[in-house]
Amino acid sequence: MKPGIRGIAVNTFRESARNKMFYLLVFFGILFALSSKLVSFLTLGDAMKVLKDTGLAAINFFCVLIAIFTGINLVYKEIEKKTVFNILSKPVSRDEFIAGKFLGLALTMLTALGAMAVIFFAFVAVSGGGFDLGILLYFVMLYLELLVIVAISLLFSSFTTPILSFIFTVSLYLIGHVMWTYNEFKDYLAIPLWRAFTQGLYYLLPNLHKFNIKNEVVLGMAIDPWSVLFSVLYALAYVLAVLALTVLIFRRREFQ
Amino acid sequence: MKALEIKGLKKSFRSNFLIRKYNILKGIDLDVEKGEIYGFLGPNGAGKTTTIKCIMGLLSPDAGEVQVDGRPADTAAARQRIGFLPENPYFYDYLTAREFLLFSASLFNIPEKEARDKVAALIHRVGLSGHEDLKLRKFSKGMIQRLGVAQALVNDPDLLILDEPFSGLDPVGRKDLRLLILALREQGKTVFFSSHILQDMELMVDRVGIILDGTIRRQGKLSELVARSTQYVEVVCDRIDRRELARIHPDSTVRDNQFILTLASDADVNLVVESIIHNGGRILAVNPVKMTLEDIFFSEMTGGANGIPTSRSNGTGAPPDPATPGGKP
Known part of the structure; x- marks a missing residue:
């Protein structure tokens, strides 16, 4: 890895790691995951399933929140506070800057998710459950989803304000989770042109639903390994495409 | 290179x-x-x-x-x-x-x-x-x-x-x-x-x-x-009658019993100095007052080619105000 990219990545990670908001969100993620025990007491049915279901949902929610909130500020803050001048005036290209920022945030998310995952595994073990490989796979898939969200928020952060970045990223996140409905919807369109357009949009928008294997994990259903492999490749391709677009936009930016 | x-x-x-x-x-x-x-x-x-x-x-x-x-x-x-x-x-x-x-x-x-x-x-x-x-x-x-x-x-x-x-x-x-x-x-x-x-x-x-x-x-x-930009020349003298001095050069001020003559940069300084000595006066100093960077800067700002800037003197041949930074004694 180029030293410039590594330096920026480490610094980005350090920035997040010294942000109180980061710790607050990780803390609440863990708190809500642990409170799933309480929910399992109040619910009829398999207590372990309820614990896993609500616990994983809490971790998912707070990790997505961390990814969006950190990502939307990432480049914008550098430009707004002019700290970017200090980096881009050195032998660091704009492409390396974006790559470093993304990797730094990817490391941040790995740390946040890793901390929550370790505590959750320990909690499940204490509650009488064994080690579940499915849950580990769930966390891997969640991490891939977080990488896509981080890339998207980074893209918006490179050319617009945090508020608009938040609206755009959350919108894409929500759309990304109902893509299966969207796919069905396009079949009802009568006009071929509209159908083609909708089909194109389907491939363009992030299909985050692919990464959600919570039901399979909680209910103990079989997980198709090919589907998992496809999701991994999809995440990597999508992240690379979004980063390439970010770089193209960022190369043209003027710093007045 | x-x-x-x-x-x-x-x-x-x-x-x-x-x-x-x-x-x-x-x-x-x-x-x-x-x-x-x-x-x-x-x-x-x-x-x-x-x-x-x-x-x-x-x-x-x-x-x-x-x-x-x-x-x-x-x-x-x-x-x-x-x-x-x-x-x-x-x-x-x-x-x-x-x-x-x-x-x-x-x-x-x-x-x-x-x-x-x-x-x-x-x-x-x-x-x-x-x-x-x-x-x-x-x-x-x-x-x-x-x-x-x-x-x-x-x-x-x-x-x-x-x-x-x-x-x-x-x-x-x-x-x-x-x-x-x-x-x-x-x-x-x-x-x-x-x-x-x-x-x-x-x-x-x-x-x-x-x-x-x-x-x-x-x-x-x-x-x-700065060297190219002599603004004016100051001649400081004493022991001369003011009326005599006025005949030699009309533009003079008095400070601490000394007369200060302000001459244009292209004036015949030698002639003035000789006239003062000839009339019994004593020359204390001849100072070519050059433009400072500030003068050059203001001259450019005000569009003056190489003239005496307004911040230092009034540009009419009258002596500069000693209270201003450019009003050197």
């Missing part, structure tokens, strides 16, 4: 929904020799920072070229040899001074051990010893400026580009920075800095470029610019 060479640099910005175009740089041509201190002088809004941002690749010029040591300025090889301090710098406030400098060094691919030694030396050199492990959010503006200078030196650059480096510094800080810049010249470094603080510039620059409204109005050695 020049340390820095700018040819035909143009830059415009659009505003009002891209309707109106503002030409900020209208064709900048300047060159900086190796090993000199070059002062880039201009009022606010003249285009100093825009020029510097074009040099550093933070803005893309509409036209023109910028070369550093014969290489295009926007290449990594050129940047490797440049140290840059932006105007009103702001650095990551969650870092300590040491961490920030190490981060800056990492961007130049300086090995960590070497970087640690360099950073320790730089902290001492810019007068931040004892504050190296303090978070930058606790730094004053002057300390940030000192740190900015340190990060500009972290790669031991051949060319230093400093945008308003004296801004925010107290008199001690300004003096320290002046000495540091002079020491860097002694080491063979080239320093290009912008400022509107004339006093600092006059004390240290070898050459100066005056930018006004996006064009370079004057460029040259400070000593030559």
Whole structure:
């Protein structure tokens, strides 16, 4: 890895790691995951399933929140506070800057998710459950989803304000989770042109639903390994495409 | 080969929904020799920072070229040899001074051990010893400026580009920075800095470029610019009757029982001096009063070619007001 990219990545990670908001969100993620025990007491049915279901949902929610909130500020803050001048005036290209920022945030998310995952595994073990490989796979898939969200928020952060970045990223996140409905919807369109357009949009928008294997994990259903492999490749391709677009936009930016 | 060479640099910005175009740089041509201190002088809004941002690749010029040591300025090889301090710098406030400098060094691919030694030396050199492990959010503006200078030196650059480096510094800080810049010249470094603080510039620059409204109005050695610009000649004398003096030269003032005659720069000074002596007077001094950098600057600003600026005298041959900075006795 180029030293410039590594330096920026480490610094980005350090920035997040010294942000109180980061710790607050990780803390609440863990708190809500642990409170799933309480929910399992109040619910009829398999207590372990309820614990896993609500616990994983809490971790998912707070990790997505961390990814969006950190990502939307990432480049914008550098430009707004002019700290970017200090980096881009050195032998660091704009492409390396974006790559470093993304990797730094990817490391941040790995740390946040890793901390929550370790505590959750320990909690499940204490509650009488064994080690579940499915849950580990769930966390891997969640991490891939977080990488896509981080890339998207980074893209918006490179050319617009945090508020608009938040609206755009959350919108894409929500759309990304109902893509299966969207796919069905396009079949009802009568006009071929509209159908083609909708089909194109389907491939363009992030299909985050692919990464959600919570039901399979909680209910103990079989997980198709090919589907998992496809999701991994999809995440990597999508992240690379979004980063390439970010770089193209960022190369043209003027710093007045 | 020049340390820095700018040819035909143009830059415009659009505003009002891209309707109106503002030409900020209208064709900048300047060159900086190796090993000199070059002062880039201009009022606010003249285009100093825009020029510097074009040099550093933070803005893309509409036209023109910028070369550093014969290489295009926007290449990594050129940047490797440049140290840059932006105007009103702001650095990551969650870092300590040491961490920030190490981060800056990492961007130049300086090995960590070497970087640690360099950073320790730089902290001492810019007068931040004892504050190296303090978070930058606790730094004053002057300390940030000192740190900015340190990060500009972290790669031991051949060319230093400093945008308003004296801004925010107290008199001690300004003096320290002046000495540091002079020491860097002694080491063979080239320093290009912008400022509107004339006093600092006059004390240290070898050459100066005056930018006004996006064009370079004057460029040259400070000593030559100043030497060419004799404003007027003062003749100080005493022991002469005032009426006699009035016949020799009508324009005189009295200060501490001494007469001060103000002659135009092209007047026959010898004739006046001889006449005074001939009439029993005593010559105490003959002072050619030259334009200061400030005078030259204001002369350019007010459109005067080489005339006596309004800030120093009234330009009618009357003596300058001793109370004004230019009213030298």
